[in-house]
Amino acid sequence: MRITFVLPEVSMSGGIKVPAIYGRILSGRGHKVNFVSPAQKRIPLRRKVKSFLRGNGWQNGVTWRPSHLDGLELPHHVLECWRPVINSDIPDGDIVIATWWETAEWVNLLDQNKGAKVYFIQGHEVFPGLPIERCRATYRLPLHKVVVSRWLQDVMRDQYGDSVVDIVQNSVDRTQFFSSARGKQPVPTVGFLYSTSALKGLDTLFSAIAMVRKKIPVLRIICFGSQRPASYLSLPLESEFFFCPPQDQIKNLYSQCDVWITTSRSEGFNLPAIEAMACRTPVVSTKTGWPEEVINGKNGALAEIDNICEIAESVEKILLLDNDEWTLMSQHAYETALAGTWEDSAKKFEDALLHACHRSMRLEVSGKCICKS
Numbered sequence: 001m002r003i004t005f006v007l008p009e010v011s012m013s014g015g016i017k018v019p020a021i022y023g024r025i026l027s028g029r030g031h032k033v034n035f036v037s038p039a040q041k042r043i044p045l046r047r048k049v050k051s052f053l054r055g056n057g058w059q060n061g062v063t064w065r066p067s068h069l070d071g072l073e074l075p076h077h078v079l080e081c082w083r084p085v086i087n088s089d090i091p092d093g094d095i096v097i098a099t100w101w102e103t104a105e106w107v108n109l110l111d112q113n114k115g116a117k118v119y120f121i122q123g124h125e126v127f128p129g130l131p132i133e134r135c136r137a138t139y140r141l142p143l144h145k146v147v148v149s150r151w152l153q154d155v156m157r158d159q160y161g162d163s164v165v166d167i168v169q170n171s172v173d174r175t176q177f178f179s180s181a182r183g184k185q186p187v188p189t190v191g192f193l194y195s196t197s198a199l200k201g202l203d204t205l206f207s208a209i210a211m212v213r214k215k216i217p218v219l220r221i222i223c224f225g226s227q228r229p230a231s232y233l234s235l236p237l238e239s240e241f242f243f244c245p246p247q248d249q250i251k252n253l254y255s256q257c258d259v260w261i262t263t264s265r266s267e268g269f270n271l272p273a274i275e276a277m278a279c280r281t282p283v284v285s286t287k288t289g290w291p292e293e294v295i296n297g298k299n300g301a302l303a304e305i306d307n308i309c310e311i312a313e314s315v316e317k318i319l320l321l322d323n324d325e326w327t328l329m330s331q332h333a334y335e336t337a338l339a340g341t342w343e344d345s346a347k348k349f350e351d352a353l354l355h356a357c358h359r360s361m362r363l364e365v366s367g368k369c370i371c372k373s
Contacts, residue, residue, distance in 0.1 A: 001031045001032070001093075001095055001353065001354075001369075001371045002092070003023075003026060003032065003034075003093065003095045003115075006037070006085050006103040007103065008037065008100040008103060009038060009039075009041065010069050011067050011068075012067060012226040015122050015123075016068045016069065019035070019099055020067075021342055022349050023074050025346035026346060026350060031350075034075035034077065035069060035076040036085055036089050038078070066226075085106045085107075086106070087114070093115040094369045095118060095357065096118070097353075098120065100125070101135045104143060105134070105141075107119070114367065115367050116365060117143045118143060118145075118356045120146050121268070122268040122269060123152075124268070128198065136160075139159070140161075142365050144355065144365045145164075145166070146167075146353075147168075148167070148268050149269055149289055149290055153167045166351075168345055168348040169340070169345065170271060170274065171341050172271075172277075172338070172342075174338065179255040179279040181280065183323045183326065185256065185258050187218055189220040190259045190260070190261055190319075191222040191223060191253060191254065191259075191261070192223050193225055193262070194227070194229060198265070199264060199266050199267075202233055204306050204311065208308050208311040208312040208315065209221065211312035213236075219319075221235075221238065221240065222242075223235065223240070223242070224242040224243070224250065225244075228243055254275060255281065257281045258326065260272070260283045261283075261311070263285075263286050263311060265288070267288035267290075273289075273290060277334060277336055277337035278334065280330040280331070280334045281330065281333060282299060282300040282301075282329045282330060282332075282333045283301075284301045284302075284303065284318065285302060286302070286303055287304060288305065298328075300318070300333060301314035356369070
């Protein structure tokens with residue numbers, strides 16, 4: 001098949017990582033894959049002023065950012081500026097895939113000969129700061145939906161009336177994220193992914209850590225992220241922060257933790273959670289995304305969204321396990337993460353694209369696929 005992924009601005013986010021992985025594997029399976037994305041938006045004057053007043057310096061108009069497409073060696077057409085993707089940007093093909101609410105609007109307007117139109121949904125994008133009604137409208141477009149969790153599949157059925165939705169859960173790269181069997185750290189250690197996005201709930205996480213430190217004053221804190229800590233969301237004291245660590249070193253950060261904490265208020269999947277588990281680290285998570293489906297008390301703990309006390313108590317409970325109890329939980333976490341491979345997921349994704357082709361031939365979704373597979 002001739003497959004085009006239409007991306008938003010590329011970055012080191014999970015929303016870009018997963019299409020990059022599928023693009024690489026699908027290309028290896030003989031499909032012709034390419035990516036199209038707009039250039040980064042220029043930073044508006046208001047945001048520059050706000051950044052300066054918050055003590056984060058004066059931001060330049062556009063700065064280069066690394067992305068998961070770097071070094072992929074697949075065609076990637078970056079538009080000359082930030083603008084919607086249009087017909088002349090996309091080659092004719094069998095499949096064209098939207099990966100974000102704005103890209104869904106763009107894909108919907110493309111000519112039929114760009115391929116059967118697919119909406120790869122990695123989150124329910126109805127967040128504060130977004131044009132929520134426009135976002136909701138994209139889930140009603142005549143595109144074939146592929147989602148990454150059962151929760152999203154339920155949302156598409158219950159809120160948007162679409163019951164013909166393929167689910168393809170993410171996996172973990174076992175060559176990148178792994179750890180030999182190990183015991184607890186000499187100093188109790190927790191870790192998390194740093195993000196200023198309100199959806200990630202770091203304000204809640206920091207409050208929970210403060211509670212844990214009252215009982216475990218020697219607590220060590222490790223975190224990393226693709227953005228530097230902001231003054232309005234400063235890290236707990238004595239946190240060890242790693243800015244954009246090399247991908248082959250992230251496993252070492254996960255493996256230094258006794259508990260990985262994620263306090264998202266909304267999550268489509270949650271790649272760091274499965275990566276941490278692959279490194280034998282139990283996870284404490286809010287009831288969102290993939291963790292809600294797999295964490296069962298044996299491999300980590302779940303807490304209600306924004307419930308600071310419940311999160312703190314769950315972290316404390318795991319940190320205070322004896323070494324044998326913790327090692328058993330670590331093993332369960334490891335086994336949970338290795339339930340599938342990216343190759344398994346890519347095969348399911350390929351099947352979902354073929355499903356979209358067949359639906360387009362029956363005029364059930366937009367776009368035209370001439371692939372006979």
